[in-house]
Amino acid sequence: MRIHQRLSAFLSICLLALLLGLQADPAQAHGKTNVEPKIGILLVTFGTSVPEARKAYATIESKVKAAYPGVELRWAYTSRQIRHKVATEEGLRNASPAGALGRMLDDGFTHVAVQSLHVIPGQEFNDLTAIVAAFGSMPKSFERIVLGPPLLSGPEAMQALAKAVLASVPGLGNREALVLVGHGTHHLASAFYPAMQYYLQQESERAFVGTIESSPSMQDVLADLAKRKIAKAYLVPFLTVAGDHARNDIAGNEPDSWKSQLKAKGIACQPVMRGLAEDPAVVDIWVDQLGLSLKALRDEPKDNG
Numbered sequence: 001m002r003i004h005q006r007l008s009a010f011l012s013i014c015l016l017a018l019l020l021g022l023q024a025d026p027a028q029a030h031g032k033t034n035v036e037p038k039i040g041i042l043l044v045t046f047g048t049s050v051p052e053a054r055k056a057y058a059t060i061e062s063k064v065k066a067a068y069p070g071v072e073l074r075w076a077y078t079s080r081q082i083r084h085k086v087a088t089e090e091g092l093r094n095a096s097p098a099g100a101l102g103r104m105l106d107d108g109f110t111h112v113a114v115q116s117l118h119v120i121p122g123q124e125f126n127d128l129t130a131i132v133a134a135f136g137s138m139p140k141s142f143e144r145i146v147l148g149p150p151l152l153s154g155p156e157a158m159q160a161l162a163k164a165v166l167a168s169v170p171g172l173g174n175r176e177a178l179v180l181v182g183h184g185t186h187h188l189a190s191a192f193y194p195a196m197q198y199y200l201q202q203e204s205e206r207a208f209v210g211t212i213e214s215s216p217s218m219q220d221v222l223a224d225l226a227k228r229k230i231a232k233a234y235l236v237p238f239l240t241v242a243g244d245h246a247r248n249d250i251a252g253n254e255p256d257s258w259k260s261q262l263k264a265k266g267i268a269c270q271p272v273m274r275g276l277a278e279d280p281a282v283v284d285i286w287v288d289q290l291g292l293s294l295k296a297l298r299d300e301p302k303d304n305g
């Protein structure tokens with residue numbers, strides 16, 4: 001009995017010592033470096049040179065901070081031209097996506113959720129994808145980096161967006177229409193604009209999508225409005241922020257603006273000077289997307305051995 005008791009006491013001490021030893025240096029026991037995970041968010045947008053339009057960014061920032069408290073948030077502008085203009089005119093330096101990520105690496109971030117605040121997965125998003133992939137594969141980089149898609153990422157997002165945009169204007173009467181005016185692109189993602197019109201028209205037959213620079217064009221939209229004998233249109237920028245394009249190309253007083261051209265056809269026009277990022281219901285789509293990315297960062301198995 002006594003021998004058994006001593007042996008069992010001895011074994012208990014050995015086990016305890018072993019456990020304490022493992023606890024003292026779990027990193028070494030698992031063959032990993034002992035780096036505390038540091039998670040960050042990088043919000044990436046095209047950028048705007050219109051200071052007042054930047055209030056849209058404040059809306060996003062406050063919603064993201066409220067949804068994911070304690071996670072540090074940074075910004076980057078994809079447009080080099082806008083970064084340059086804002087730097088020379090206002091003395092404000094904005095980071096490029098690569099610059100911001102390099103800085104986050106230096107500041108000890110280990111896990112980063114990059115969120116595109118673009119509208120369609122066009123050229124800007126394409127470039128961002130390549131930058132994130134480069135950071136994901138280079139040596140001594142983040143342990144993990146994920147990229148969230150832009151607003152029009154698929155059918156569910158487009159359905160949610162259609163509902164949000166229609167809810168942002170008064171109920172449409174028989175001869176009233178909603179016209180979403182997007183930027184337009186020659187990138188193959190141009191097809192997202194007519195796709196968006198399809199989902200909008202599931203909600204309202206008098207909702208149309210046009211673009212400033214490509215297809216569907218203003219002429220396409222004017223033809224649709226004439227066919228439906230529309231007398232009044234709400235012009236809503238299909239842009240992240242209501243910057244230069246919204247103020248001039250859509251709602252400007254120049255004869256070639258959307259507002260002027262619709263008026264010339266006898267259609268009363270009510271421009272809505274608000275970027276998508278100022279609409280809380282739209283911002284929720286981006287915020288939810290970010291939630292999926294943060295979950296993906298945290299769910300990643302930390303160790304295979």
Ligand code: CO
Nearest residue numbers: 183212213245
């Ligand atoms: Co432009």
